[in-house]
Amino acid sequence: xxxxxxxxxxxxxxxxxxxxxxxxxxxxxxxxxxxxxxxxxxxxxxxxxxxxxxxxxxxxxxxxxxxxxxxxxxxxxxxxxxxxxxxxxxxxxxxxxxxxxxxxxxxxxxxxxxxxxxxxxxxxxxxxxxxxxxxxxxxxxxxxxxxxxxxxxxxxxxxxxxxxxxxxxxxxxxxxxxxxxxxxxxxxxxxxxxxxxxxxxxxxxxxxxxxxxxxxxxxxxxxxxxxxxxxxxxxxxxxxxxxxxxxxxxxxxxxxxxxxxxxxx
Numbered sequence: 001x002x003x004x005x006x007x008x009x010x011x012x013x014x015x016x017x018x019x020x021x022x023x024x025x026x027x028x029x030x031x032x033x034x035x036x037x038x039x040x041x042x043x044x045x046x047x048x049x050x051x052x053x054x055x056x057x058x059x060x061x062x063x064x065x066x067x068x069x070x071x072x073x074x075x076x077x078x079x080x081x082x083x084x085x086x087x088x089x090x091x092x093x094x095x096x097x098x099x100x101x102x103x104x105x106x107x108x109x110x111x112x113x114x115x116x117x118x119x120x121x122x123x124x125x126x127x128x129x130x131x132x133x134x135x136x137x138x139x140x141x142x143x144x145x146x147x148x149x150x151x152x153x154x155x156x157x158x159x160x161x162x163x164x165x166x167x168x169x170x171x172x173x174x175x176x177x178x179x180x181x182x183x184x185x186x187x188x189x190x191x192x193x194x195x196x197x198x199x200x201x202x203x204x205x206x207x208x209x210x211x212x213x214x215x216x217x218x219x220x221x222x223x224x225x226x227x228x229x230x231x232x233x234x235x236x237x238x239x240x241x242x243x244x245x246x247x248x249x250x251x252x253x254x255x256x257x258x259x260x261x262x263x264x265x
Contacts, residue, residue, distance in 0.1 A: 011048070025058055126164070158227040168235070175239060
């Protein structure tokens with residue numbers, strides 16, 4: 001029996017800042033090359049695939065020789081504008097060597113509520129899927145502060161998954177999945193392999209965490225899972241330390257935590 005609710009024809013992958021940057025803020029070229037190989041290989045099998053990539057603010061801060069990630073909104077917007085260039089140049093080179101073009105898409109949260117904008121985004125992404133491209137998506141931080149102040153790319157990736165009617169969303173972060181408690185502070189924490197319903201108890205369990213290179217914790221991931229499940233989309237949370245994990249997830253191996261789409265009624 002397949003691990004997934006339906007055959008995989010369209011996948012969205014989200015990578016966190018901690019997965020694609022070094023601790024000093026530089027883009028991790030080796031990891032991005034591995035990510036590009038995994039995604040290109042999936043595309044070679046006839047599966048549509050898109051990437052939602054964090055890391056722009058962190059990479060931009062490094063390029064601007066800042067001491068750390070800016071704390072003010074305007075500083076984050078400026079760092080993101082610089083970091084987007086660095087990231088897209090890297091993705092362009094990485095995908096090009098596997099015969100695919102990277103296509104940059106910058107969205108605002110309005111795409112979730114504005115029907116015209118949503119249709120335009122869906123049409124653009126559908127066309128890109130049909131071509132020799134892999135869309136790389138991020139929040140348009142320079143004109144929208146919603147992502148910076150209220151959420152992160154966990155939320156954005158789930159919105160993208162719903163917009164393109166994906167079958168699977170993979171969230172790659174610095175944690176192995178959903179635990180009964182924060183495994184970084186509680187040695188008794190155990191991994192939850194499958195979730196079929198987001199309960200109040202589960203939401204309370206997802207204590208928000210923060211790392212130096214990212215802003216998303218388990219709370220935002222649970223929110224993303226709820227959005228996906230309500231639209232019949234499976235979602236997997238897994239550790240992005242080794243990008244080979246992508247092929248294992250797509251193959252149906254029991255890795256991380258899977259949230260089963262269409263089961264949250």
